[in-house]
Amino acid sequence: MGELSRREALTVARIVRVNHAGEFGAIRIYSAQILVARHVWPDCVPSLSEMLGHERQHCDAFRAAMPARNSRPCRVMQFWSWGGWLLGFFTALLGPQGIWACTAAVEATVHRHLDDQLNYLAERDRGLHATILSIREEELAHLHHAEEQLPAQGPLLRLLRATIAVATGCLIWLSTWGDSVRMARALRAARLS
Numbered sequence: 001m002g003e004l005s006r007r008e009a010l011t012v013a014r015i016v017r018v019n020h021a022g023e024f025g026a027i028r029i030y031s032a033q034i035l036v037a038r039h040v041w042p043d044c045v046p047s048l049s050e051m052l053g054h055e056r057q058h059c060d061a062f063r064a065a066m067p068a069r070n071s072r073p074c075r076v077m078q079f080w081s082w083g084g085w086l087l088g089f090f091t092a093l094l095g096p097q098g099i100w101a102c103t104a105a106v107e108a109t110v111h112r113h114l115d116d117q118l119n120y121l122a123e124r125d126r127g128l129h130a131t132i133l134s135i136r137e138e139e140l141a142h143l144h145h146a147e148e149q150l151p152a153q154g155p156l157l158r159l160l161r162a163t164i165a166v167a168t169g170c171l172i173w174l175s176t177w178g179d180s181v182r183m184a185r186a187l188r189a190a191r192l193s
Ligand SMILES: [Fe+2]
Pocket: 023, 026, 054, 055, 058, 059, 135, 139
């Protein structure tokens, strides 16, 4: 593992920033869902609280990875903050199905991002690679738990998941001012080269 080029170092810094923003958004989604679920869907609260605990640890891990990689939290965390919160709040109002459809859609998006990152980091940043690998285990558990709670997929549920996936994509883009797109492009270029 040699020295990183400037471009590679920038991509690594972007990975950390985008992930940190995403974890922060996940914290906000689960917080809002717990707020609603506590009143109307108490059965969902224990699992949601456990996931919230994981997201807090993930967020802290990426925050801790920042200084050594010349990365800072993105300037518009407010987008993620309120976007995530509203997404969590409204999906929770739809009931447990809304909650788990949201979790499944968000975690599936996250999982796809992490897979690409792992591929890029394997030869470039072992420390970050190890961090993301252990986080991915938990995100995968979240995804599986959500999918177990969802019945066979009807068209309405599919539409909901697709809508949330699009909303998540927009949030990621807005909150990182296109950093996520530049990151994805760099990862794709590395994969092809
Ligand atoms: Fe997470």
